Amino acid sequence: MISKTSIDNLKNQIDIVDIVSSFIELKKSGANFKACCPFHGEDTPSFTVSPAKQIYHCFGCSNGGDAIKFVMEYEKLTYPEAIEKIAALTNFNLEYDNNDSQVLNTSILDAVNNYYQNNLLSNQIALQYLYSRGITKESIDKFQIGYASSSNDTINYLKNNFFDLNMAKELGIIDSGSNGLYARFIERITFPIFLQSGKLVGFGGRTISGHNAKYVNSPATKLFNKSALLFGYNLAKESIFQSKEIIITEGYLDVVMLHQAGFTNSVATLGTALTSQHIPLLKKSDAKIILGYDGDKAGMEAAYKASILLAQNNFVGGVVLFQNGQDPADYVKEGRVDELKSLLLSPKTSESGFAEQKVSVKTNGVQFPRKYFVEFALDYIVKDNLGNYRFDINRPEEKQKILVKIEEFLSTLKPVMAEEFKGYAAHLINLHPKYIKTTLGVSSKAQKSDTQKNNYKTPNTPQNQMIDITEILILQGILNYPDKKDIILTALDSSMFDLHREEFEYLLNGNIEKLTSIIARTELQTLTLKEYQIQLCDFLLKYYKKQFELISKDKTLTFKEKSTATKEFRIIEQRLKGRNLLPFFNLRKN
Numbered sequence: 001m002i003s004k005t006s007i008d009n010l011k012n013q014i015d016i017v018d019i020v021s022s023f024i025e026l027k028k029s030g031a032n033f034k035a036c037c038p039f040h041g042e043d044t045p046s047f048t049v050s051p052a053k054q055i056y057h058c059f060g061c062s063n064g065g066d067a068i069k070f071v072m073e074y075e076k077l078t079y080p081e082a083i084e085k086i087a088a089l090t091n092f093n094l095e096y097d098n099n100d101s102q103v104l105n106t107s108i109l110d111a112v113n114n115y116y117q118n119n120l121l122s123n124q125i126a127l128q129y130l131y132s133r134g135i136t137k138e139s140i141d142k143f144q145i146g147y148a149s150s151s152n153d154t155i156n157y158l159k160n161n162f163f164d165l166n167m168a169k170e171l172g173i174i175d176s177g178s179n180g181l182y183a184r185f186i187e188r189i190t191f192p193i194f195l196q197s198g199k200l201v202g203f204g205g206r207t208i209s210g211h212n213a214k215y216v217n218s219p220a221t222k223l224f225n226k227s228a229l230l231f232g233y234n235l236a237k238e239s240i241f242q243s244k245e246i247i248i249t250e251g252y253l254d255v256v257m258l259h260q261a262g263f264t265n266s267v268a269t270l271g272t273a274l275t276s277q278h279i280p281l282l283k284k285s286d287a288k289i290i291l292g293y294d295g296d297k298a299g300m301e302a303a304y305k306a307s308i309l310l311a312q313n314n315f316v317g318g319v320v321l322f323q324n325g326q327d328p329a330d331y332v333k334e335g336r337v338d339e340l341k342s343l344l345l346s347p348k349t350s351e352s353g354f355a356e357q358k359v360s361v362k363t364n365g366v367q368f369p370r371k372y373f374v375e376f377a378l379d380y381i382v383k384d385n386l387g388n389y390r391f392d393i394n395r396p397e398e399k400q401k402i403l404v405k406i407e408e409f410l411s412t413l414k415p416v417m418a419e420e421f422k423g424y425a426a427h428l429i430n431l432h433p434k435y436i437k438t439t440l441g442v443s444s445k446a447q448k449s450d451t452q453k454n455n456y457k458t459p460n461t462p463q464n465q466m467i468d469i470t471e472i473l474i475l476q477g478i479l480n481y482p483d484k485k486d487i488i489l490t491a492l493d494s495s496m497f498d499l500h501r502e503e504f505e506y507l508l509n510g511n512i513e514k515l516t517s518i519i520a521r522t523e524l525q526t527l528t529l530k531e532y533q534i535q536l537c538d539f540l541l542k543y544y545k546k547q548f549e550l551i552s553k554d555k556t557l558t559f560k561e562k563s564t565a566t567k568e569f570r571i572i573e574q575r576l577k578g579r580n581l582l583p584f585f586n587l588r589k590n
């Protein structure tokens, strides 16, 4: 964390006019400065900066605040990110509390990135490889593509420039093995990966010497978390906010080529699936999402999982599946940009006959036939990648199986969404909508009520007859938030679990491999940490309430015992209602 004093010092030192004018052009107007507002379109300047008050205000759209607020708004950054940006702009050295991530001297990353870029220019094989893929010199510069040569070259470079090798290790540039130090990237084209603020945090690398792993990324470091990053976001940000659309692909080269062809709102996941950790970043722009995935089995599966995640988080957009092993890069390279454009502008499910397109929705003058992610997920549940039903639609017992899957999925959505797509689901399996239930359990906060039963039967699966969604969500949270694991486990006790006590005990004993039944339930809504905290506190509250009721009714207990338990229960209740956890407490211990 950036230290408080450091922030205060920075604030003292900066001048709002300097900061704002490093982003937009200001004109002096009396005691103030004026400009056309960057936050709403206008021709006559109503955006005013007051050097005396050190604030800005727009009389057109009422956006206003101090220099930090301006950078947050203009660059779409969080508070600490904006502070860091301003510090960088003004050459201010921030100080950090508690030896945290930012203490890492990331200038090594920048230096190594430069080094890789220079390497590329003198390596004909690597350059030729990029040119043969259709990448231009402009794109190489824009994405700062480089080349990592031999392990020794990189290590010598670090040594010759007196870089701290331990720091280089911590930043994932080198590592040490039984034969001493070695570079993480060897004979690979390098793609630097940035935070949205423009801070370099790691690399992706593609082999050009036929190494087994075609792509590798920096290892997880204090800065580099591949499950939360999107390649190219720093460059695409502006275009995403403007077009209100984002194209998510699976490859670095796809992103480079898409940008080259004018799709400057393209990004890629870092060789991983789209995860719940990407959601906050995606929420920022409120953009429609177009998933551009491979049309093979693995690509469809990935698109399905991503669709579920996006549907549960209320994103709209669609899926484009590229057929015959073609990826977006191929289209651009072969000059089939128009074809690509029409594909991306009309995302649909597959060539092979999934349900027909939705009616076009007109947005900003562009015909954009949307297919909601819910529809894609429902299609996938019902039909395989070749468009064939996954079951015999004429056999009721098989239809029932699919129905259960559909209901499980719909019940994880917001009730309004679930209702909306009930008809579509019914149509898919040729059933009257009234037979489709969309509220199987409490998975969405909106439909939560104490009286609602959480358990439901999964017919036709003799093993694991019953599941309890709340219990599963509690367990999933422990897996999803490993750094909070200890606190959560201290708050829980196996007596709190009815149906999934066994799984809880596996978790407690670290038998993660036995928990696939929990992990595999991807149809359930992925909770953010905050949502999870609420869910967990409610779960605990319910448990303690029940314990308290049992104690109150217990005739074997004395009045004194009961009144102690009452006092204790009130304290616990207050804590949990305030969304604070507490170590497991046995009300009966007295």
Ligand SMILES: [Zn+2]
Binding pocket: 037, 038, 039, 040, 047, 058, 059, 060, 061, 062, 063
């Ligand atoms: Zn304005």
